[in-house]
Amino acid sequence: VLTDAYTPAVASDDPLHGGAVHREGARNDYAAVALGVAPAELAAEADSVTFCLSKGLSAPVGSLVCGSAEFVQRARRMRKMVGGGMRQAGVIAAAGIVALETMVDRLAEDHEHAQLLARGLAQLPGIRIDPAEVQSNIVVFGVDDGVAFQRRLRDAGVLTTAFGPARVRMVPHYGISRGDIEEALERVRHVVEAAA
Incomplete structure (x- = not known):
């Protein structure tokens, strides 16, 4: 499990190049439980984070990408460019909401x-x-x-x-x-x- 100090260390490692820090959080919730911290703490120093709703949270499918409004807008554009869009995804989104509200604990x-x-x-x-x-x-x-x-x-x-x-x-x-x-x-x- 990467500690809550890991992302800030990466974020401050090379400030001259100004690169963005992304935290891939497929198992972010499990790591947060193991460390006894809120999931948001693990991603606090990252510019963007993804996390999976099916691993541990037991949604049938789905992941979230989080970041600034500009980043999310760009990610949506890129997703459409590579054919990653879905229609009528509300049912899947509903399962993701239930997972976030009931499965973390x-x-x-x-x-x-x-x-x-x-x-x-x-x-x-x-x-x-x-x-x-x-x-x-x-x-x-x-x-x-x-x-x-x-x-x-x-x-x-x-x-x-x-x-x-x-x-x-x-x-x-x-x-x-x-x-x-x-x-x-x-x-x-x-x-x-x-x-x-």
């Missing part, structure tokens, strides 16, 4: 589930993870063969992502309960025991 639950998952994984032989290093809802752990382990987990009904040759990624999110985490840990334990 529940993001901490995903972090708690990630910690539960990380602590459980740390107890299993052959899995390398330090739960203290899990800062948000992304749990990455080491194994000898990430691709093969991911395949065995998939066969056991646990969906993960091979994250390089010797790492696997798991990401608790909305719709994943504490019971689901416990069930996943039990299935991972069976996979580990079967491979021993």
Whole structure:
């Protein structure tokens, strides 16, 4: 997680060139929860920011771009030039509004589930993870063969992502309960025991 000091440091890094600072915030809300700050604080020193309404906030689709009126107007023009416009997007916008108004407060639950998952994984032989290093809802752990382990987990009904040759990624999110985490840990334990 990039700290709230990161963007101001970037913004002041090269004042001679006068470049704009953009903060890509696909996971901005998760970072804000992890750091215990408001999402706006993370973007305060940026000239523009984008953030995703579907990651964590659980809208079916959508992202927002924020900045000065001039920047947003230019972004809209560019979007139209490359064919990125949508018609009748009000239904999608409504889902985004609901996500912003109702889903932000529940993001901490995903972090708690990630910690539960990380602590459980740390107890299993052959899995390398330090739960203290899990800062948000992304749990990455080491194994000898990430691709093969991911395949065995998939066969056991646990969906993960091979994250390089010797790492696997798991990401608790909305719709994943504490019971689901416990069930996943039990299935991972069976996979580990079967491979021993």
